[in-house]
Each structure stands twice: as C-alpha cells, then as structure tokens.
Amino acid sequence: MSIKITNGNATDEVAPQFSAERMVEVQRIINQYPEGKHKSALMRILHMAEEDFGGWLSVPTMNYVAGILNIQPIEVYEVATFYTMFNIEKPGKVVLEVCRTGPCMLVGSDNIIDHLKLQLGVEVGGTSADGMFTLKTAECLGACGYGPMLQCGKHYHEHLTTEKVDALLDAFRKEHSTSSNN
C-alpha cells in the first residue's frame, strides 16, 4: 500500500518556479494567517504546486515550497507523505481515483474498479503503458449517495456505469491527444 521512497525520487531537475500570477495567489494564502504562522499555508500551496508542476510533488518541488514558507524540507516531506491526495511518485497524465469504501461498494464500485483494470491493463496503483492513466482507489470521497464514483483532479464523476466509464476514458484520451497536438 505505501510507496517505498528511494533516491529515485530525488532527481537533479531544476527547482520549479510558480508564475508571477500564481505567486500573487500564494501570497494571498499566506496572508490569511497571522505573522509567524505561515506554515499553515503549506497544504494549500502543496495542492497548487501539484497542479502546476506535473501532478506530483518531486523532491525539488517540495524543497521549493519549503523555501517559500521558510521551513525545513523535512516538514514538507512529513506532510506530503501523510496526506493521501499528494502524489509523491510521478503519475500518468490523468489520475483516476475510484472510491472503494462501503457505501460505494454496496452499489457496485468493485465492478467499476475491475472494469478499469481491464480497460487500462493495470492493477490498482499502476499507470497504463502509454503513460496516460494512473488507476488508484480512494477511501470515502463523500459521494456515498451518488456512487459508484471516481475523482479526477477537481472533478467528481458520479453514478458511474461501465458505459459511462468507457465514455469518460474516451473523452480523456481525446482531450489529451488534442492538447499534445497544440
């Protein structure tokens, strides 16, 4: 279940950099907390970093965030590994997180997970051969009455059926092939 961290995570890549526009947003978030309590902004900034820097938190990304908040890198690593939303290994372009907890299971999440495994040719936790999809399972996402469901980025896809899942995969494939053409 847990991902073993190796030195492979620590790449020599150049430290990322938020755009000037995003830095304004970062500063706005930091200002929500009293002087000296800026560490409180950590979580929100990690979410932003993940969004901006390839969908995951590499060591340089985490060190960069530590620098912004003037805290030790270890404080960022501790937090990033505690919360399951943060990817600490590079995932595919699209991360699909299927809720597997009780209420969703009662209405068929197991079938959705099996179907996705088959369609993507991966086990849970794996990334499809083309590097497009990473399949994950998640614990209760608070959509119990609208299951089965999956989360992709900021979006919830609810009341899933295998047909809906197929349509979703097609849509993602199209979106990403056009975006790479641009």
Place this chain on the structure above:
Amino acid sequence: MGRKLLLEHVNVPGIETYEVYRKNGGYRSVEKALKTMSPQNVVEEVQASGLRGRGGAGFPTGMKWSFLAKPEGVPRYLLCNADESEPGTFKDRYLMEKIPHLLVEGMITSSYALGCNQAYIYIRGEYMWVLEIVEKAIAEAYANGWLGKNILGSGYDLDLSIAPGGGAYICGEETALIESLEGKRGNPRIKPPFPAVKGLWGCPTVVNNVETIAAVVPIVNDGGAEYAKIGIGKSTGTKLISACGNLVKPGVYELDLGVSVEEFIYSDEWCGGIANGKKLKACVPGGSSVPILPANLVCKTAEGTDRLMTYESLAEGGFASGSMLGSGGFIVFDEDQCIVRNTWNFARFYAHESCGQCSPCREGTGWMEKVLHRLEYGHGNLRDIDLLAEINKKIEGNTICPLGDAAAWPVAAAIRHFREEFEWHVTNPDEAQKRNFGIASAHVPLV
C-alpha cells in the same frame, strides 16, 4: 415534506449567489445579533435551543461554547470542521455546495458570539471545487460588508478564510484538524489540554461541524426556544441525514428529529424503500463507525417500540441492540450484501486512516483488517472470530483519539449480530466466494 430550516431555499435558482441569498432572508441573523444582541445573548439562545454537535458526537453546542477560555489579550478562534469523511456522510458537502452563504452567515454569527476576530473553515482536500464555491461566497460577503472591519458599523471585526486538507479522515478529529490547519501531519493531540483552552496556535479554540454552524442561523433568527420545540426530548431541531446504500432515493434529507426510522426508509417522502424491490438486511444509521443493526432492530428496538431518528432512540438498547445517530450517514444494506465483506471494507478504511501515532490503533487496525481479509477470502478459521473480538476490545478506549473506538465498534457489532455469517465464511470457504449468505441471520431474534 417536513419543515426545513437549513434547506428551505435549497432549490431557489441562484441561491449560491449573494444577491439571491440575501433576497431570501440571508444574513438576517448577523443583523439581529450584531445590532440587537450581546455575544452572551447569542450563546444563551444556542444553549436554549438544545442544539447538539452535528458532526457525530452530539455534544451540546451551547455547553461547548461556554467552555471557551477567554484570557485577556489572547485571540480566540472559531474553526469550522468541513472535513466530512465519515463513510456514509455527505450532508456538509451538499449544504456548502448548494447554499454556501448559509455557512458563511453562521460563521459570522457564531464568531460574534464567541468573540473571535478570525475564523477558518477547514475543508477536506477532495472537496476542492466546494472550497472554490465557499471561497467565492466569502469574497461576496467581504464585498458586501459582512466580513472585515467594523461589520454593520457595530465595531466588530471578523476575518474568515478557508483551508483545504489533503486526504485524511483523521483530520475530522478536532485536535488533528487543528494540527493540520497549522500545516502539520494530522496527529491528534493528547488531551488535556482541550482546544477550548489551548487550540489553534496555542489559543482558545472552538471547532464546530458545518451543519452545527448553519443551525445557528435559524436559532438566532427564530430564537432558541422556537428551535427547541422541534424534535423530541434532548434531540431538538432538524437534522440533515445523508441516506445511501441500497435505497430507491438516496440523498440528503432534512428532517425533524423524531421521524420514525421505518417512515424514513420506506416512505416515498424520504428514501422510498429498498432499491430493486429487495429486502432490508441491515442498517448503519450514523456513519460507518457506529454499530450496525440487523433488520429486526432497525425499525424497532429490542423492546418492540418504534425506533425513531433521534440521538436517544437510535442508541436505545446500548451496544447490545442499539446504535447511534452519529453524523447522520444512513447506510442501508439489502439482502444481497455480505456483512463479512463490508466489515472488512470498513476495517480497511480505518487501518488506512489511522494516523499511526499510538500503538493500539496503529497495530490493531491493521491487524483486524488482515484477519477480516482472511475471513472474507475463505482462509480464516473459527478462532479468528474470537481473535477479532479480542483485538477490538483492546483497541477500544486505549487510544489517544476516538478513531480507535470508531474502528472497533463496527467490527464488534458485526460479530455480535452476524456471527453466523462469519462462521459460514469459515465453514464454507468455497461457497462464500461464489454467493452471499443472504438475509438469514438478520431476522434471527436477538439472543
């Protein structure tokens, strides 16, 4: 449909915007409180209302507020717990998504009552799009003078912002929430000291659930006494119930506390009965951590009286034959569901969500998950059932925070009421892979 205090305007188009919300009577409670009431008056109204924490524990809100320490020169904080993660619970999300201003209004009125000049809403990270909705509402409230300096010329200042979690059920525990809001791992703190004395950044802090904060709005508008007239006994007011599982109409419902469970499940006004014409096998009435009830104890208590949707009635019979109202996450199981599989599923959830700080929970939840996995997949033996009961007794009560109890109760209750089904999994391992045990044990009268 019954009375609606929180969801009254939920279907009004554009209610998520300031203009429509205000036109429908929004922010009246702030006006009333700031212009005509002292903070203490507001606290008294909440005390008179009998409102109990809607997050799960059901602790009287007015009492919680009265515990807040008020040392001179030290800031106090109000935190809203929007880390809704208890399996079966999705009411807070519904409320924030549909009527974000109700939460913002409640936060202002409550902060005024508590004398806080800074408040935060801590929302689970997965609800990022809900965060954006609420953040927009906060911005609108600032723009219209309901937040910021000298609100309504009363001299009262309040800043409100929202912060996301990152995927951790444990941050719904109030001290873990505080740690998380400080930008740390969500490890619950050792108590005492309690947050009311030493909370966020070491300052006195109150943490309340979204629905609790929202309920302050009608309480201030109509008066605590009016609110207390709704419901039965110590279960006053209305409650949001998020119904899910094998129901015809799962969803979020606001009901007067005191509606009968039978009516709630079967009436077309509410859940419309069990989906696909199946029979009821079991029900977890208050989120995954409360004890599961077999069909014969869902609508009636062991004494044969009607079971009602109240804190007291659902708990009647104690853990032997009762359960809890909890967070209002109402999960219904039809005859095709496997209790062993579901118990394993919940145990896996708690093992996954344990913070790992204290040994009984860190080791015990993982152990239970593994034993249940074995039972579910036909590799268990009869001894394992007793082992499970033994492990969960040793987790319960011995941990830093209530997650240990939350992990232990569902396993204990499942074994208590569905032992036969567990035994059947052991004695018929091959068959158990192909079909479910069915409804048999759910109708066996309680021994």
Place this chain on the structure above:
Amino acid sequence: MVKVIVDDIEVEVEPGTTILNAARKIGGDVVPPAMCYYSKLEGSGGKCRTCLVEVAAGSTADPRPMPKLVASCSTPVQDGMVIKNKTSERVHENRGAVTEFLLINHPLDCPICDQAGECHLQDLGFEHGKEGTRYEEERRTYDPIDIGDKIKLHMNRCILCYRCVYVANQLTDQRVHGVMHRGEHAEISTYIEKAIDNDFSGNVIDVCPVGALTDKTFRFKSRVWFLKPMNASCECTKCAGKAVVWMFGNEIMRVTGRKDKYGEIEDIDGKTAWICNDCRFDKKDVSEWNIEGPRVINRHSVISQNHYLKNDPERDAKKLTGTK
C-alpha cells in the same frame, strides 16, 4: 502540594504533576513503564500507551472513577486522586495487550540486536508479554539504512515513540529526519537518504528505547553485558563531557550519556548531560577520559551479570529495612 495515592501509597506532589511522575516520586514497582515518554523532551509521551493506569477516584472534589484507563505520562494529578497501577487487573490486562500490539510487527531479533540487554521493549515483553504470538500475518519489514556514517536505523524494530524526532527538534539546529507516511506504514526516515549531521545528533541513539537507532562505531562489537560501564569525564568544548564509557578490559568499546533508572539522561549541575558526537563517537581512547569509577547497575539487569556489586545504596537500604 496535592496528595495522591498510587497503589495504596500516598505521595505529595506539586499541582500539575503527571501521574507517572507522582509514581516515580514513590519509586519501585508502582512506576508504570514508559516507552515513549521522556521527561527531558518537551511534548513527548502519550503515544505508546504502555503507561496506562486506572484512576479509581478522580479527585477529592469529584471522586468518581474515570471510565477509561488513562496515559499516566500525560494526565495531571488532582488532589485526592486514587490511582491503581500494579494493583489493577485491568491495567495488567491492557498493558499486556499494548505489549502484544508493539510486538506483532517487531522482528524479535534480540539475538542479533545491539540493544539486547538494555532494551525497554525486551523488559516490557518479559514482564507483560505472552509466550507465543497470535499474529499469523507477515511482519512489515524495511531495509536498515545509514543516517550518516555513525548511526544505523533499523526501522523494523522501531515502535514510533517519536523521541528521536523531539531530540532533533530540541537539541539540534536543523531537523532532517522525521515520521513519513501514516498508520501502520508510518516510519522514521530522512525521506531522501541524508546524513543527520549535527554535534548532538548522536543523542537519538541514547533516547531510542529499542534497537532502532544504534551506534555504528559499536555495532556487533560486544554484548552490553560483557562490558563494564564506568562514569568518565573529559574536557569538552561542546558538551559537559560527563559520559559513561563501556569498557572491555582496558578498551573503550562505546560511549553513552549517563542514564538514570528510567533510561533517561541524568541531570548534572541542573542541566541534562546530553553528550556531543565527538565524545560519543570519536573519543575511544582511555587517555582521553578521566575514569571516575563504576556505574551502579540494577542487580536485576543483565548488565550486572558477572560483575561484582559493591556499594549499591539501593540494595543496602533494602537490606537494612528488610524490604525486597
């Protein structure tokens, strides 16, 4: 001062004292074991749950018993509190359960562990453990890692007491290790393999209650019970230079801080005598130390095996009073 009763013995303590420290004031076997609490590390305690005790009466003002067992290391006493530790069957039972929890994923590799003989988990297992295990599953394992060239981390043995994290926070200027992941996958790590490089980092070894953090300059050199611990001092610019040198013949095999009967570094001249890395790892020559004399070792400790016992004030006192 407030009066409390621990296992039928009355003691007077300062208000705000924890139950554990009140019991320590009495001493002897009414003291609950503590695997994570460390009086010299602020914020420690509450996690391992081995020090759970029963509160039979909350206080004189409110004499109701507390429904749950409480962690004695982090629960302050109230005037008139009645506490049951060794006299409580419930405590005994639940402490046994906590011991079982701590051991289910432990490798039980005492025969090859340097901590054997001075391991608190070994002591706890001896007192409260069962003969067999009920855990049929595979134990979780990690590869041992080096954190720097002087410290070895065997995560398999760790009980996540967090003491080493507090040491890094409170004794060093920059913490580079911490707790990663969560639940049963929580582990002490530097995340990216990194040396803990600081003058006082070696103290993580002294505070570790088990064999998770060990001294690489001593690893596999000797069992502790073949060594004679001697109080020694030296002129040191970084620390007080008050240490214990563990000798085999005339050779210094290892250097540690001076630990009291609870395994905590002693206070000398009102200050906790943490030792620096130079003293711990580099000064292994007798000429660098002024040997003051032998340490008093509890006669029940395996370390006192084959050693003569002289001038044991505790033992002498017991002989005189006739207690056991």
